[in-house]
Amino acid sequence: MKKPLIILTGPTAVGKTxxxxxxxxxxxxxxxxxxxxxxxRHMDIGSAKITKEEMDNIPHYLxxxxxxxxxxxxxxxxxxxxxxxxxxxxxxxxxILTGGxxxxxxxxxxxxxxxxxxxxxxxxxxxxxxxxxxxxxWMHGRLxxxxxxxxxxxxxxxxxxxxxxxxxxxxxxxRISEHNEREAEKTSPYNTAYFVLNxxxxxxxxxxxxxxxxxxxxxxxxxVKKLKNMGYTKNxxxxxxxxxxxxxSYLDEEITLEEAVYILKRDTRHFAKRQLTWFRxxxxxxWVNKPEFSYNENAILEYMLKICKERGxxxxxxxxxxPGTGNQQ
Numbered sequence: 001m002k003k004p005l006i007i008l009t010g011p012t013a014v015g016k017t018x019x020x021x022x023x024x025x026x027x028x029x030x031x032x033x034x035x036x037x038x039x040x041r042h043m044d045i046g047s048a049k050i051t052k053e054e055m056d057n058i059p060h061y062l063x064x065x066x067x068x069x070x071x072x073x074x075x076x077x078x079x080x081x082x083x084x085x086x087x088x089x090x091x092x093x094x095x096i097l098t099g100g101x102x103x104x105x106x107x108x109x110x111x112x113x114x115x116x117x118x119x120x121x122x123x124x125x126x127x128x129x130x131x132x133x134x135x136x137x138w139m140h141g142r143l144x145x146x147x148x149x150x151x152x153x154x155x156x157x158x159x160x161x162x163x164x165x166x167x168x169x170x171x172x173x174x175r176i177s178e179h180n181e182r183e184a185e186k187t188s189p190y191n192t193a194y195f196v197l198n199x200x201x202x203x204x205x206x207x208x209x210x211x212x213x214x215x216x217x218x219x220x221x222x223x224v225k226k227l228k229n230m231g232y233t234k235n236x237x238x239x240x241x242x243x244x245x246x247x248x249s250y251l252d253e254e255i256t257l258e259e260a261v262y263i264l265k266r267d268t269r270h271f272a273k274r275q276l277t278w279f280r281x282x283x284x285x286x287w288v289n290k291p292e293f294s295y296n297e298n299a300i301l302e303y304m305l306k307i308c309k310e311r312g313x314x315x316x317x318x319x320x321x322x323p324g325t326g327n328q329q
Contacts, residue, residue: 003089004313005190006096007105008304009034009279010197011272013048013207015290019197019297020098021056026305027096027314030059030088032081034099034108037241039077040068042230045215045223046243061087068227068238073160075114078107094313102278109192112183123170127163142166149177160237188284193308196279197300199290208268212243212261221247221257242268 006029008020024031033039037047041064050060061084066072081097081104088095097105106112131139140156143165150165168176199207224247232239234248243264250260279285286307293299305320314320 002189002191004094005085005109005188005192006094006308006313007034007109007192007194008096008098008197009100009102009105009195010288011204011275012100012268013211013272014197014199014204015207016098016100016197017048017050017054019300020096021054021058022297022301023304024058024096025056026301027094027308027320028092029094029096030091031061031096031098032084032088033060033062034077034081034097034101034104035062036072036077036101036104037238038063038099039066039072040064040070040238041066042068042227043223043238043241043244045218045220046241046247048211048215059088068230068232069236072237074103074107077101077104078112078114081108100275102275102282106184106282109188109190109194110184110186111189112180112186121167121171124163124167127166127170131159131163136162139163139166147175147177150175153177157240191311191313192284193304193311193313194282194285195288195304195307196285197288197290198276204272205269208272209265212265212268215243216261221250224248225251242271 006023006027008016008023010016020031023029033050035047037043038049039062040047043049049063062077062080065080085095085108097108099105107114127139136156136159139159139162140151140154143154143162144151146169147165154161154165156162165176168174168179172179198204220243224244227239227244228248228251234240234245234252239245239248246255246260246264246267249255249263250257255263288300288304290300293303305314308314309320
């Protein structure tokens, strides 16, 4: 018997957080954050981190567990998520992966093998030296020559992933894009219900713009200023997150606050579009389009629970019933 695993994902600002907590109450679940930013302490406003009140007594994992200088990547996420899942299963609960980082979710759902990437090889050390001497654009050009598919997916500023892809090619003679494609075709070892929450593009973009304004009202600029004063800089992976690098540029007097806000809203909309592109490529996903449910969260939850029941994710001891009431616009 495969163990149950529920995934609730979708583009940023679509409304996953509130729904995930209600889903957890309904199925006897506990939540694992599949988010590359909420894992960091001190980064609350810009990451739209769930509050203790919003958690509503549902245990959450992989939130506030690392400092911003610590390395966090898909391999570490997979390891930490599996550890969390083992604890949840041991408690007789159902893990719910919630967040918008598609590659992280895929790594767990398909149990992707990253063993080739775990040891730091002399090849990687050489590539890191080249990157320091010749820069990100040059390294990305090298990747484009040997693995065009990876070059399309990996932004040139993501130098760690560029280096890892080049290292994999040099060590194995195989493109990492081919390896990842093969791993992504694997059958999941879990009994899954993989939900993608979505909304009309215009409404989603309006929510994104509104969320950025709310972040600013909540103190995004002081939060980033505090991080800067703590010694965290733009060359750290954590500080490359949306909301942090733009405000850092403002604090460094490279751009005005108005320009920073414009860039943040624009790039967050672009990010949401990329997220949706990723989820459309994934197999076995269940699209939950909010307009089709007239934005009635109870109706959305009933639909999700119906599928969970049909797939045997809810057992006889759990009624899979909708707790409470309320619609989310």
